[in-house]
Amino acid sequence: MPTIVVDVMPKAELLDPAGKAVAGSLARQGKAHISGVRIGKRFEITVDEVNEAVLAEVREIAESMLSNSVIEDVIDVRVAEDHPAANAGEAHAEASVSR
Amino acid sequence: MPTIVVDVMPKAELLDPAGKAVAGSLARQGKAHISGVRIGKRFEITVDEVNEAVLAEVREIAESMLSNSVIEDVIDVRVAEDHPAANAGEAHAEASVSR
Amino acid sequence: MRVGVVTFPGSLDERDAQRAVRLAGAEPVELWHSDHDLQGVDAIVLPGGFSYGDYLRCGAIAAHSPIMREVVDAANSGMPVLGICNGFQVLVEAHLLPGGLIRNDHGQFVRRDQQLRVENTSTAWTSGFEQGQEITIPLKNGEGGFIADAETLARIEGEGLVTFRYVGLNPNGSLNDIAGLTNERGNVVGLMPHPEHAVEAGFGPDTSTRMRSGVDGLTFFTSVVEQALARA
Amino acid sequence: MTDVSTSSAHASAPTPARGVADTVEHAMATPEREQPYEALGLKADEYAKIREILGRRPTSGELAMYSVMWSEHCSYKSSKIYLRQFGKKVTPKMKENLMVGMGENAGVVDVGEGWAVTFKIESHNHPSYIEPFQGAATGVGGIVRDIISMGARPVAVMDALRFGAIDDPDTARVVHGAVSGISFYGNCLGLPNIGGETWFDPVYQANPLVNALAVGVLRHEDLHLANARGAGNKVVLFGARTGGDGIGGASILASDSFDEGGPTKRPAVQVGDPFAEKVLIECCLELFAKELVEGIQDLGAAGISCATSELASNGDGGMYIELDKVLLRDPSLTAEEILMSESQERMMAIVHPDKLDEFLAVVKKWDVETSVLGEVTDTGRLVIHWHGEEIVNVDPRTVAVDGPVYERPVAYPTWIDALQADTASALPRPTSGEELRDQALRMLGSPNLADKSWVTNQYDYYVGGNTALAFPDDAGMVRVDEESGLGFAVATDANGRYCQLDPRQGAQLALAEAYRNVAVSGATPAAVSDCLNFGSPENPEVMWQFSQAVEGLADGCMELEIPVTGGNVSFYNQTGDVPIHPTPVVAVLGVIDDVARRIPSGWQDAGDNIYLLGTTALELDGSAWSGVIHDHLGGRPPAVDLAREKQLAQLIAAGASESLIASAHDLADGGLWQALAESVLRFGVGARVWLDEIIERDGVDAATALFSESTARVLVSVPREDDVKFRGLCEGRGYPALRIGVTDSVAALEVQDLFTVEVDELRRVHRAPLAEAFGPVVGQ
Ligand SMILES: Nc1ncnc2c1ncn2[C@@H]1O[C@H](COP(=O)(O)OP(=O)(O)O)[C@@H](O)[C@H]1O
Ligand SMILES: [Mg+2]
Secondary structure, eight states: OOEEEEEEEEOTTSOOHHHHHHHHHHHHTTOTTEEEEEEEEEEEEEESOOOHHHHHHHHHHIIIIISOTTTEEEEEEEEESSOGGGGTTSOOOEEEEOO | OOEEEEEEEEOTTSOOHHHHHHHHHHHHTTOTTEEEEEEEEEEEEEESOOOHHHHHHHHHHIIIIISOTTTEEEEEEEEESSOGGGGTTSOOOEEEEOO | OEEEEEEOTTBOSHHHHHHHHHHTTOEEEEEETTOOOOTTOSEEEEOOBOGGGGOSSTTTTGGGSHHHHHHHHHHHTTOOEEEETHHHHHHHHTTSSOSEEEOOTTSSOEEEEEEEEEOOOOSTTTTTSOTTOEEEEEEEESSOEEEOOHHHHHHHHHTTOEEEEEESOOSSOOGGGEEEEEOTTSSEEEESSOGGGSSSTTSSOOOSSSTTOOOTTHHHHHHHHHHHHHHO | OOOSSSOOTTTTSSSOOTTSOOOHHHHHHOTTOOOOTTTTTOOHHHHHHHHHHHTSOOOHHHHHHHHHHTSHHHHOTTTHHHHHHHHHSOOHHHHHTEEEOTTSSSEEEEEETTEEEEEEEEEOHHHHHHSHHHHHHHHHHHHHHHHHTTTOEEEEEEEEEEESOTTSTTHHHHHHHHHHHHHHHHHHHTOOEEEEEEEEOGGGTTOOEEEEEEEEEEEGGGOOOOOOOSTTOEEEEEESOBOSTTOGGGHHHHTTTTOTTOOOOOOSOOOOOHHHHHHHHHHHHHHHHTTOOSEEEEOBTBHHHHHHHHHHHHTTSEEEEEGGGSOBSSTTOOHHHHHHOOOSSEEEEEEOGGGHHHHHHHHHHTTOOEEEEEEEESSSOEEEEETTEEEEEEOHHHHHTSOOOOOOOOOOOTHHHHHHHSOGGGSOOOOSHHHHHHHHHHHHTSTTTSOOHHHHTTSOOOTTSOEEEOTTSSSEEEESOTTTOOEEEEEEEOOHHHHHHOHHHHHHHHHHHHHHHHHHTTOEEEEEEEEEEOSOTTSHHHHHHHHHHHHHHHHHHHHHTOOEEEEEEEOOOEETTEEOOOEEEEEEEEEESOGGGOOOSSOOSTTOEEEEESOOOOOOTTOHHHHHHHOOOOSOOOOOOHHHHHHHHHHHHHHHHTTOOSEEEEOOTTHHHHHHHHHHHHHTOEEEEOOHHHHHHHTOOHHHHHHOOOSSOEEEEEOGGGHHHHHHHHHHHTOOEEEEEEEESSSEEEETTTEEEEHHHHHHHHHHHHHHHHOOOTTO
């Protein structure tokens, strides 16, 4: 069954203590190339079919429930043509879908 | 500064209580097209530059620190050429990187 | 006076909230998440807990439940609503109160007897306190970090919406030590600490003189009852 | 993948393809087929026994059931012959208040006023090492389901934890994971955590112990037992869907010998969903309250195999199940995997057909998924079908009750004589005030005597509004009845060091300490549950330790006249060939008429008199002092005198009922010094103490007075105005009592003529070890 991927990230201007904690710990381990970490969520939503109506519905859910617009942004809603795990190692195509 | 995106998902064969709770709520709200939800994490890691060594380091961190291999899989580590938020609305290219 | 206490699947402190309502001299009324019926109550408490497991964002799924549509309408027409901990998160997710609540900055669940300063005594739930009074209320949460963007924060402070501030120790990284908020109208109040756990001597927080004897939380409930009496 | 409708090309061949059921018929037709019994943990003779019972080879489904149910974990095959003592060594008084004894999901104790309390402690050690967070979380989930199945409302949890050396690089991982797992699951269920233990010792390095305890309350008439009676009654599975969790081993069955592709990857870990469990609790309580179920059984280890065979064995003996009715999370699961799955948050109910609709309505109200799997029969057989074919046909008692029983070889450990001969009495003891102070602070700041707030600050003890005592007090206490104030208290204890020196006495010391901890809270001890953590039963020396510990515990309970109501055995706790110290964790439950009369463990007022009840001997073997200061373990643990413990408990109860006692704190690890320091630290009230009378009366030196771990001792503070009465009470009962100090408004602990420590310094030292090892203490 097709999967729609929704990516949600904390708003850039707000605190992300969890990301900060990971970045701090990496810095303490001497990982000098890494200057920042932010932690968001990735939703994999299995749908029975993909069409504009379904996509519109998922987009709506992404805005109203999967994210809280006061503190988070939905940064992407797209159809995963393949599960990324299946094609790790090669560039994979995902059709990005506008919000 | 360039960003490397790391996607981590709960292992497919394990229970994902978070996804289950969201799927249950969507079902109660009558969203009939959605049959399943799984919730993972999306890390945006800012690095000072992208090269094989940095990527290797991030891959290593993804496996050892950003995920718990007993219950989660790192499904993707890739360079985000543009912040996806910046180009939502059009197909965006992300170079996927093998694990 | 009848005070409704909403139970969501995963609510935990609803019986404590009912007890607090009773000890304040009012009648608790159980409200069920999937109903649309407020049963004619005069005020509402959204209790603490982990509604729907709180796996997505705390309070997020509960904010979409049927009863919340009624609660939002009632709140907008002035009914006193108190959100405690998870209830506060639900109020924030339902946009009845500004800002957001995120994972504690230290990443752990924390339980402690928390000192608070009462910053606003003109709300439905705080009129029995003195301005600036310091009270001790148990706190227990994993996601109590209050955040808002700079503009919202300035507005909250400017309009005096901050109702409680952490004193002595900020247990979760909340901006400006914010522990609780009210809306412009003062009928809706939300806070992370648990006043319903400080209503009965013997089961409350430690005080400076006696173990487990603090009852500062009772004033939340007597405030709303006394105002109702005054109006009647 | 599991597709029985497609007739496989191999269907007629001796080895069917994966997914096609190995039916009873097929098993009869292929008697010589090889089966992977060894990989499933069965011995050759056990496998032969199964063949003998069935009169044929088992089907792979039957093999799955027997292998999990005959495992050490489920069958108690090595421990059974010893555990029987708990049922035999009983006096009439011990049975008086026992509503349900050993053998059921959890024992039930009558606490008066029509109320009963049920409690049990269980281990989740091995899963908690592999994946500490989920392992510990599901440990809490599992024990709570045992409590629900008795018809009780769970009202509290506790956790007894043992980790490797505090500074080992792996310890922080296990501690962070286990503590946050317990915190997460218990907090989400709304169960106050009211106490437990946290120990560090290298012997638990790759084998942490995570023992979880749950307590439930019920009205007498609400008591339910899990059994399947009444032919025609429905067997219903409800709760979470069945997935591939915790069946690592079971995949062998489904693959190794049946499939050319090799084993599929099935995880050995289970993921917990406390929200699902919370809903399940409320759902079960409503089902019980509306009398819609005949019985409910929780699904824990061995999942459906266990629930069906136990329910059937405990009832009329027959059951018919259609396994393909089980709701699956993962449709690729085979029948064998479904039988063995340990997916969490599931329950099985026996429902009268007339009540099924109402049952389903309640379950629906709570959004819990359900499927009717089959019904109770009077055939005496447990018959399981898979898509219309019979894959299991067994006498359920042979699976659940009449499993193998071993009398394993027992050998007296040759090393123990030398160990016992190496007494700590020979170690140099400090004499100057300065030395004593230095050692006292080193002890207070050692991991096992240090403040455990790093752990306990992550636990909610407020929820429910009935918690009268919790950490850091000696016992947790919860109100049962809001009108009368009736309540219970529970404490858990075990000292692996003592048990290593002498497992029999060590077990009795654990019992004595838990008993004393309950007594000092003001409650009257009433019942015992235990979790026996040991090494491999195949090691005769371990078996000797086990036999000694059980005997000691059973004898001790008889002397104290409190029954063992249930518990758990965890074997194979070892790293390589090295077993852990024997660690029998003992939980004692007590009853108190009114929790308003509970006794605090620390000083709240200046000017009270401090009494030491009991006498002190040179008993430093196995002590915290010998371990911390000299890294020494040898000799014989302190003497136990259970008659005195009983007398002491009665004395405290009498003092409490006359409200003569302002605080009471038991003496255990770290001796008098530790009890004094903790009494100060509880509320920050200082004290002035003198040792000369102890030294004189008991003929000991100052170090012994401070650090000895002699038993049957308690520190009590008494308001001045009650002094005469209190002395009278002690004299009247012939219990030795010495006034050894007064509480003080000066924030310091002064041991007269020897040393003084400011409260701030005590606090700093006490708090340091866990924070240094695991990061800042939240909320401090
Ligand atoms: N893992 C834990 N969970 C809950 N409470 C704990 C835990 N570890 C220690 N405690 C609590 O901390 C306090 C001190 O523990 P401990 O020194 O072992 O007590 P005692 O010596 O009286 O048995 C007790 O109240 C105990 O219940
Ligand atoms: Mg104690």
